[in-house]
Amino acid sequence: MSTVFLNGNYMPIEEAKISPLDRGFLFGDGIYELIPSYFGKMVGFQGHINRINDGLNAIGIELNWSDAQWQELCDTLSKKNGAGPLGIYLHVSRGTDTKRFHAFPKNITPTVFAMAFEIPVPKTPDLATVGKGYALIxxxxxxWKRCQIKSTSLLGNVLHFQEAYAAGSQETLLYNSNNELTEASSSNIFIVKEGVIATPIEDNQILPGITRRLVIDILAKDGSLSLEERVITLDEVNAADEIWITSSSKEIVPVTQLDSKVVGDGNVGLVWLKAATLYSKNKFSY
Structure with missing residues (x-):
């Protein structure tokens, strides 16, 4: 039985209840985060908290929690749920109104919910054990056009993810009307061509992924690999030597198939191996 947090109290998940008039339930009117925590050590904590605060500000939810409050919540949830490999999920909705009405209500208190659930311990990057990589469509x-906000309104992402799931793939790679790469339904995208790594720029078309940013920062600090943030065309994606997806729960995953065609030579790449190794060694420094 897992322990969750709801509006100031810790309780068994079976006891956690919200009103059906909560705007998170009615409208998806809220912001969320997922922070990986391994045996009490979180990855990218400050980046995640900065992003949840940015999201709350972007949609006008006033919560005003300090970083220390978020830290205490995450640490307590980890301890109460065994302090193993956990995903710590944070969820803030605008709160509960007295009626269903589209405009923001005044003088309601945000709903704050958090839970922890088991996640796999990432394996040490190794070509012999990584397997064949992901297949994407x-x-x-x-x-919508505000993908930089990590909103709980995820139906668009869910529908794109379901496309991949129904096709027997692990993810859906997305491109805009100009045939330019954006991201994937639940992760960010990197490509590699002739040893140079590239990823789309941060704008309203993509979520500013924390793992994405950690990868960029770690590789820049190491300096042994070249990386560019720029517009990437779909033609470049199809001609890439390597493709990776990144997220807090997946870290860096190699992709070896796109739309039933092999990526590069069909094998997990050496650039991925170097980047994933650097990430694995340095992720707790951020």
């Missing part, structure tokens, strides 16, 4: 990005 591609699709035009049909989500």
């Amino acid at each position: 591609s699709s035009e990005d049909l989500r």
